[in-house]
Amino acid sequence: MSIEPHSRHSGTAHVVVFGNEKGGTGKSTIAMHVIVALMQAGQRVATIDLDSRQRTLTHYIENRRSLAMRKRIKLDFPTHHCVARTEGTSVESSEAAEYDDLAQTIVAVEADHDFLVIDTPGTDNYLMHLGHSMADTLVTPLHDSLVDVDVLGTADPATFAITEQGRYAAMIAETRQQRRQLDGGSFEWVVVRNRLSMVGAHGKRLIAHRLADLAPRLGFRLVDGLGERAVYRELYSRGLTAFDDFDEATLGMRPTMSYVAAREEAMQLFSELRLPLTERIFYDTMAGTEQWQESAGKPVEMHDDLVDG
């Protein structure tokens, strides 16, 4: 079944897709951080887990739900849907069922949410491609290693000059072209360097050099992501993110300096994604002010019994 790119309509949710055909680069971890940051910014957020095999984002949200119930604390939750794994009689029928499931979910949430965050699997499959075709913003976390940069472009080992476009970058170029043909639309591609500090200063410089070289050629914006910290694994098992208030009660231990550093770098990452937030709080206040101004000019309504009395 061929991928039909999703046509975006104005006034519907902004779709943020997390993708990289390489597994374990931090897609689900960063997706959950972005989801919580968006909710804290007053945005109405829907989420879709397209990784129907691993279901990491779904487990993350389930862990959060069970923490909220166990500790009797109030936490924000997105409207979440995990696309069902289908095993039809043929590849075509499975893909058709997956497409329908996703299309129905999007129709159900896109009009009354500000953001739709889609986490895709780290394997090259139908749902992964479909997810990418729907992006307004595509976020690709990348391990800070030369091997991982190869998914974008391979380089001459001696000169480090780019010799070939990587498979994933080729897929993004194709998706972009389909979107342009379909509705003249496009998406912004942001590559996030994740798990920084895994390599020494020399290696880091090489990676930075390679990525800076690739960015304008492949059409992505480069952003620094999260540092390599064990706290991200601990936060996952509790269903929390660096944006949540963590005290001894929620964490089961005192927050360390690593949590504070994690929050700072996660905030920096979120702001550098430059997602188009809906200024709902502002509008609500304005609506309230207008109502107040309207009513201020009117005579005070009194109940008959008070007037008569």
Ligand SMILES: Nc1ncnc2c1ncn2[C@@H]1O[C@H](COP(=O)(O)OP(=O)(O)OP(=O)(O)O)[C@@H](O)[C@H]1O
């Ligand atoms: N900055 C980080 N520091 C330390 N551990 C991290 C960091 N980011 C992610 N991890 C850990 O790395 C593992 C893989 O991360 P995650 O599941 O977010 O990646 P993924 O790209 O979604 O993987 P997959 O392709 O399998 O879906 C998890 O155990 C996660 O807790």
Ligand SMILES: [Mg+2]
């Ligand atoms: Mg994942």
